[in-house]
Amino acid sequence: MKAFYSFPLLFLPSLVSATPSDLTTIELDKRACTPFKNPLTNASGCCDIVSAQLFWVDILLGIGVCCPIGQVLEGFNCVTPSSGGSVCSGKAVCANKTGVDLGIKYGHCYVLLSLNNNYLGHDNALKYVVMGENPGVVFRVCGDTTTCTTSADQYVPVNGTWYMQDQMGDPNGSGFAWLGGAGDLNIVNSTDQALAMGGSSTCFGGNCAICITFPPGGAHAPCPLTPGQSHLGIAANPNSCQNFYWQEVSCRSENQLAECQISPSTAKSESVGYVAQV
Known part of the structure; x- marks a missing residue:
């Protein structure tokens, strides 16, 4: 699982010397970068939706978690889904410990x-x-x-x-x-x-x-x-x-691109595919 990361400006092509292909890449990165705020750290940045997927916690407040493509959000953790990421036994839930x-x-x-x-x-x-x-x-x-x-x-x-x-x-x-x-x-x-x-x-x-x-x-x-x-x-x-x-x-994700189902379970958080604002 990747942690938060950022790219120093020196890695980006100079706009003065950039070739047309470089400028195209920069514009593509801008379009693919969806801004959000981490629910635990309140750090602001953006999710590179080319390689990751943004799961909204509160879309009105712009709070979300970024997970790699193919993973889903459980609590605030990005995990590889089991059985297609769905929870659907059809059975009524019973007490784990009766009386407890x-x-x-x-x-x-x-x-x-x-x-x-x-x-x-x-x-x-x-x-x-x-x-x-x-x-x-x-x-x-x-x-x-x-x-x-x-x-x-x-x-x-x-x-x-x-x-x-x-x-x-x-x-x-x-x-x-x-x-x-x-x-x-x-x-x-x-x-x-x-x-x-x-x-x-x-x-x-x-x-x-x-x-x-x-x-x-x-x-x-x-x-x-x-x-x-x-x-x-x-x-x-x-x-x-x-x-x-x-x-x-499965819980419902307020993903902007597609309607997905998630299964939240834990409270730990690590966002991935995240580009810190510089």
Whole structure:
């Protein structure tokens, strides 16, 4: 894995003495260099997308990580993907240690399947609904609402809390969003409105499930919908909860050139293909 690197100006051809081919190379380098800021060091530079690939952490803030072509981003690490870089067993997540954790991990991504086998997604607006017009929203379990690196790759403990980063986001926005709001819960773009979530391990039909709550309250369906459908809402009673089978999937990358799937797991970072500004 390459580390951060920079090219002194003396290696670049003088613009006065440069040949036409040299000037063409310089112009190509400019076009291929995508600026970004490292999420851990805040160092600014650019990613040479000819030999590397930029994975956005927050496209609005210009925060990203540069990985060599053929590698993907896990947490803030660039790694060679296994099995094509996808996580897709189709099995419901179970506790790693019964009574100790819930089986889901911080920094990992999941889709939620209701007990009547319908995925949680968006309706035709911004509300979260089972069997909606845009089902199967990918959620990243985050221990914080900034870099999503708190306790990365660790199991969520029993009585632990987390935030749900919506990897699809607001259809009218430009990046990831959060599950939050009040009443019928919906997509929120402000981290201040993101809701902390809790849950407990349950079992239905021989499959592991997690019954979600919104501490200090519970969770319920706040209004009637078509049979099979359900909105998410906060309940005053902390014992009220909504059951879902959690299936781990690859997270989504906000890559400018192509839509890729990534599988975040660790919190260490080394950017590659990076050219420091000089």
